[in-house]
Amino acid sequence: MKVKFRKVQSDILKESFLEALSQYEDLHDYSITLHQKRVKSSTMQAQPIISLKNIFNGVKRYRIMLGVYVSNSDSLKVAEVPRSVMTGWFAHELGHLVDYLSYSNFGMIRYGLQYVFSNSFKMKAEHEADYIAIQRGFRDEIIATKEWVLNHDLVGQRYKNRLNKYYLSIEQVALCNTDEPPFVPKIE
Ligand SMILES: [Zn+2]
Structure with a gap:
């Protein structure tokens, strides 16, 4: 695994990231940086790192931006989120x-x-990320994450609404059969 941690505040966060990544063998050859800093309006963002150099040589590198606080809360620290929730x-x-x-x-x-301009594209992308995580064996953790976010008093309603609008529901995740390849909608 080619993982770099930048300013990640707790070892538990690093461990839970590595635990999740261990099930993603197809990502182990790629450079992935987990970078913790204050992020506006979301808790995490998975991004390709694109520069003038690699846009032409085709080398793929990725970064996951991790907030210090959950979504736009200013009191709920990511470092205090339960481990199974973070793994999901x-x-x-x-x-x-x-x-x-x-x-x-x-x-x-x-x-x-x-992703920015099309709500239906955003929904397909978010569903696909959940389906892939479920396929890798993280169904229980994905459910734990959704339950924690939707039931936490300090998570803002806007964030909960976004989750309800664009992401798979807890019921849909619970119904996914992990023994068979999931139905993954293809994005045009
Ligand atoms: Zn997502």
């Missing part, structure tokens, strides 16, 4: 990276624009 959260973000692998660096620029 990381498994979802790594699901995004698996999804990204099928795109070139140029293709990822188009992907990013579609």
Whole structure:
């Protein structure tokens, strides 16, 4: 695994990230940086690292930005989130990276624009990340993450609404059969 940690505040966060990543063998050849810093309006963002150099040589590198606080809360620290919840959260973000692998660096620029401008594209991308995480064996952790976010008093309602609108529901996740390949909607 080619993992770099930047300013990650706790060993438990690092351990739970490595626990999730261990089930993603197809990502082990890629450089992945987990970078913790204050992030506006979301808790985590999985991003390709695209520079003038690698847009032409095709080398793929990735970064997961991890907030210091959960979403736009200013009191709920990511470092205090229960471990299984964080593992589910990381498994979802790594699901995004698996999804990204099928795109070139140029293709990822188009992907990013579609994610921002198309709600249906965003929904498909979020569902796909969950499906991939479930397929890798993280169904219980994905459910733990959703239950924790939706039931926590200090998580803002806007964030909960976003989760309800774009992500798989707890019921949909519970119904996924992990023994069979999941139905993964293909993004055009
Ligand atoms: Zn996501």
